[in-house]
Structures are given as C-alpha cells and as structure tokens.
Amino acid sequence: MEGGSQTIQPAIAAAAPRSTVATRIRTWWLTWQRSCVIGVAGAACLALLTELIGLVAAFGGRFPVELQQHPESAVGIWLQWDANWFTSIVRLGYAANTHVPVGPVTYSAAAFPPGYPALMRGVSSVLPISPLAAGLLISGVAAVALLILVVAYSDSVIAAAGVWAFYAARRGHWVTAGVLTAVATVTKIEAVIIVVPLAVEYMAARHWDWRKIRGGLVALVAIPIVGLAGVAAYFQATLHDPLAFVKAQGAWGHTLAHPWSTFTQDIRNIVGLHWFERDTGVAYTLDVVAYGLLLLTTIYAIRTMRRSYWIFMVLMLLLLGFSGTLTSTERHLLLVFPMFIALARIAHRSAWIERGLVVVGLPLLVYSVARFATGHWVN
Numbered sequence: 001m002e003g004g005s006q007t008i009q010p011a012i013a014a015a016a017p018r019s020t021v022a023t024r025i026r027t028w029w030l031t032w033q034r035s036c037v038i039g040v041a042g043a044a045c046l047a048l049l050t051e052l053i054g055l056v057a058a059f060g061g062r063f064p065v066e067l068q069q070h071p072e073s074a075v076g077i078w079l080q081w082d083a084n085w086f087t088s089i090v091r092l093g094y095a096a097n098t099h100v101p102v103g104p105v106t107y108s109a110a111a112f113p114p115g116y117p118a119l120m121r122g123v124s125s126v127l128p129i130s131p132l133a134a135g136l137l138i139s140g141v142a143a144v145a146l147l148i149l150v151v152a153y154s155d156s157v158i159a160a161a162g163v164w165a166f167y168a169a170r171r172g173h174w175v176t177a178g179v180l181t182a183v184a185t186v187t188k189i190e191a192v193i194i195v196v197p198l199a200v201e202y203m204a205a206r207h208w209d210w211r212k213i214r215g216g217l218v219a220l221v222a223i224p225i226v227g228l229a230g231v232a233a234y235f236q237a238t239l240h241d242p243l244a245f246v247k248a249q250g251a252w253g254h255t256l257a258h259p260w261s262t263f264t265q266d267i268r269n270i271v272g273l274h275w276f277e278r279d280t281g282v283a284y285t286l287d288v289v290a291y292g293l294l295l296l297t298t299i300y301a302i303r304t305m306r307r308s309y310w311i312f313m314v315l316m317l318l319l320l321g322f323s324g325t326l327t328s329t330e331r332h333l334l335l336v337f338p339m340f341i342a343l344a345r346i347a348h349r350s351a352w353i354e355r356g357l358v359v360v361g362l363p364l365l366v367y368s369v370a371r372f373a374t375g376h377w378v379n
Helices: 002-069 080-094 115-126 131-146 155-170 173-187 189-203 217-237 244-252 259-272 279-305 307-321 329-333 335-350 350-372
Strands: 100-102 106-107
Touching: 002 131, 002 307, 002 350, 080 115, 080 131, 106 244, 106 259, 115 155, 131 155, 155 173, 173 189, 173 217, 189 217, 189 307, 217 244, 259 279, 259 307, 259 335, 279 307, 279 329, 279 335, 307 329, 307 335, 329 350, 335 350
Parallel strands: none
Antiparallel strands: 100 106
C-alpha cells in the first residue's frame, strides 16, 4: 500500500498542471468566445466580399470558369499596392527595388522595413506557396490574433504585436513585451514609440519608485532599440545606407515638418483634387477626419483612461502631425488600440452614437473594399 501510494502521488502531481492549464483555457474561451466568433466571422466575411468583388471586376460573370482553369487567380486579386512591394522585395531583394519611377516620383522599397518580407520569405520557403499567399497566411494568423486586416499588408502583424506587447507588460512580462515591440518595430519603424507607454506601465507597476527599477526596464527598452539598429545594419549591408528606410519615406511625402505645414498640405491636396471629380480626394478627406477622431478620443482618454494609453495616443498625434502629410493615417491608427477602446466606451454611453458609427462605418467599409479589390488606392 505504501509503495502504491508513492506511485499514485507523482501521477496526481503530474496531472495537476495539465488540469490547471485546461481550466485556464476553458475560462479564457468562455470569456472571449463571443468576441472571437464575431471577430473571426467578420474577418472571413470581409475577405470573401473582397474576393468576390475583385473576381467580378477582373473576370465578370465568367469568374467561376476562370477559377476552375486558373485557381491561382483567387490569390492574384490580393496583389495590390503595398502587397506588390512586399512580394517584389521577397523575390528580387531591396537592391532591385531602390529606384522605381512612377510618373515624376521615384520610389524605393527601403520605405518598407525587412520584418514583414522576412516573414513572407520564411513561410514561402517552408510551405509550397507563393510569397503573396504566404503574406495572406501571415496576415490571416495575425488577424485572428487581433481580429482585423486579412490583406497581405504588414499592418496586421504590427498591430497584433503592439497589442500583445501591452498585454505582456500589464502582466509583468517585460522581456516578452520588449520582444513583441521589437517585432513591431522591424515591421514598421514608427512602432518604436510603443517603448514609451510600456516604460510608463513599468514605472506605474512600481508606484514610480526609481529605486525599484530592475533589469526588466532595461530589456523593455533595449530589445526594440537593438531591433531598430538591426534594421539600420541590414540596409547598410544591402544598400550601403543605414538610413535608407528614413530617406525613402520622402517619396510618399513623409518628411519632418511642423504640424501647420502638414495640415495645410493635406487641405491643398483635397481642394486641388476637386473632391467630387476625383475620388482620391475622398481618401485625403478621410485622413483628416481620422486625425480629428484621434484628437477627440485622446482628449477623452486623458480624462478617463490609464496613463500609458493616452500617452500612446498623444505620441501618435505628434508623430502624424510632424510627418509632413496625413496620408494613410487610418492605417497608422490600427496600431493605436486605445483609440478603439475609447470609441467603444463613448458608443456604449449612447445607442445613437453606436448606431451612427455603424451607419457611417459600413458604407465606408464597402467603399474601401470595392476600391481595393479593383486596384484603386485606399488608405
């Protein structure tokens, strides 16, 4: 009996951790089940809608025959704008994409940091799929983690890494938070600003007692900086210019400028494009509206939300305001998850606000999807 007891006890001890893990998973699922189902279903519907519009625009009513004869056409419609740049980087490298003339402007792939192309190359090397399909798979996985973008753009990876970095920091996992911030940074350089609000989280967890600073803060700050230095070293090795990723932004109008210049430039873009005659003016208008929305929600957040969140929002306001143009502001804001928390709280206070967001948002969603699927520029 004594020997049997000694045999049974280790078995119980070994089973206990598994039971605890299973309980945690079940608790997590019960808490997030509704949100996950809605998010995944929404992302799937958005992807299917984009696919359908793109196929109809490209092949008309004969698209089922086209898909039967050329199944790769289902993936090909996603090769739009930034996805073109990423797949070209994977196939040809940066050196072959440093001088790409488009009209009077010469663009460089160096504006796109190597993090996302590296993921695409890695996945397409392991799996028998194209770089574009790899990008869609990566963004799809990130979209499930964050329940947003499914296109082969880097934004879903950046936003997912940013959100999970905050989650790790809130739970005291500072090295993990630093690694996730580095992932976001090597995918989009601007994401390095996440370090500041995370450092605020670190100090808040220690009640702002400087004597309690430990190696966690060093890791939190140093790891993303090492990632940024790695990007500079990569471009030094490939393009012989460690700041190529900064200089390349100028072709897209992103240069250091005071906010007044940034806003007046966008207003000139809207007026000069004759809003009702050329729908590109709609995109510029939405940029300005998105910035205004960030400003309003930041004011709300300063009064009602935790310090690290509104500091993050203020930093994005400054980053965009001094960038020389508000182009693609909507995509930059995907990183700023506290803005969406603020919007949700505001909408929760009034059914009319919630309905208004839906009434305005759904048509804009359909409009943007239709433009993207047919090869037009959207932010």
